[in-house]
Amino acid sequence: MTAQGIIYGIGLGPGDPDLMSVKARRVLERVDHLAYFRKRGAKGHARSIAAAFMKKSVSEFAMEYPITTELPPDSAPYRESLAAFYNESAAHLRALSNQGHEVGILCEGDPFFYGSFMHLYERLKDSQPIEVIPAITGMSAAWTATGQPITWGDDVLTVLAGTLPEEDLCRHIKATDALVVMKIGGNFDKICQALKDAGKYERAWMVEFASMEGQRILKLSDVSEGRKPYFSIIVVHGEGRRP
Numbered sequence: 001m002t003a004q005g006i007i008y009g010i011g012l013g014p015g016d017p018d019l020m021s022v023k024a025r026r027v028l029e030r031v032d033h034l035a036y037f038r039k040r041g042a043k044g045h046a047r048s049i050a051a052a053f054m055k056k057s058v059s060e061f062a063m064e065y066p067i068t069t070e071l072p073p074d075s076a077p078y079r080e081s082l083a084a085f086y087n088e089s090a091a092h093l094r095a096l097s098n099q100g101h102e103v104g105i106l107c108e109g110d111p112f113f114y115g116s117f118m119h120l121y122e123r124l125k126d127s128q129p130i131e132v133i134p135a136i137t138g139m140s141a142a143w144t145a146t147g148q149p150i151t152w153g154d155d156v157l158t159v160l161a162g163t164l165p166e167e168d169l170c171r172h173i174k175a176t177d178a179l180v181v182m183k184i185g186g187n188f189d190k191i192c193q194a195l196k197d198a199g200k201y202e203r204a205w206m207v208e209f210a211s212m213e214g215q216r217i218l219k220l221s222d223v224s225e226g227r228k229p230y231f232s233i234i235v236v237h238g239e240g241r242r243p
């Protein structure tokens with residue numbers, strides 16, 4: 001019987017390929033099969049971070065998200081469409097592993113931090129050998145780009161998804177010392193309102209494309225209203241105890 005090949009969830013870091021771990025790079029340089037998510041018609045962001053270290057002969061499996069924008073994210077048809085997509089993708093990766101191939105799944109940032117990879121991991125972990133390679137997250141690159149530490153002493157850090165309702169955002173923002181808000185996009189105006197209501201708007205920064213080409217660091221109060229790039233993060237630095 002052929003031994004099953006290991007499936008790797010390869011954390012690639014926040015964008016700059018120099019911020020990738022040695023282990024991630026070693027696996028990338030070795031595997032013959034690589035899989036990655038991408039939007040239909042796009043090259044795939046994770047693939048572009050990994051490109052310089054991939055074997056020329058590597059076999060690629062692009063997992064293209066189904067178009068679901070016309071469906072509400074909390075509806076059954078939306079969930080079913082995505083579940084079918086993850087099931088089919090996992091079945092393909094399982095077959096490769098059962099044939100004895102090592103497979104790398106490319107993940108922007110850390111694989112276990114709000115990543116699509118986790119949906120494959122849940123489907124594969126009980127039947128296949130799978131190893132996850134951790135990585136620097138986008139938020140770490142974002143607060144580093146601001147040139148200020150995010151937490152001091154016993155500061156509490158809260159990470160929020162901008163997709164939450166405004167009142168939930170406001171409640172969590174009021175309660176925390178330091179803050180990271182991910183998934184800004186079309187949620188920008190709602191997040192700004194929540195920050196204003198919680199009294200932290202004036203201390204907030206926005207970082208677009210942290211550690212990538214086009215990185216921008218802006219005081220939130222200098223940013224105009226409207227949709228923001230997918231790769232945007234808002235941070236409020238803690239002001240805790242220090243000698």
Ligand SMILES: C[S@@+](CC[C@H](N)C(=O)[O-])C[C@H]1O[C@@H](n2cnc3c(N)ncnc32)[C@H](O)[C@@H]1O
Pocket residue numbers: 014015108109110111112113114115116136137138139141142181182183184207208209210211212230231232233
């Ligand atoms: C699906 S989550 C993936 C998070 C990723 N696994 C990580 O470890 O950072 C995508 C969100 O992460 C944030 N993000 C990730 N990397 C980023 C970067 N380099 N610059 C700005 N935002 C980033 C954005 O808020 C984006 O909407």
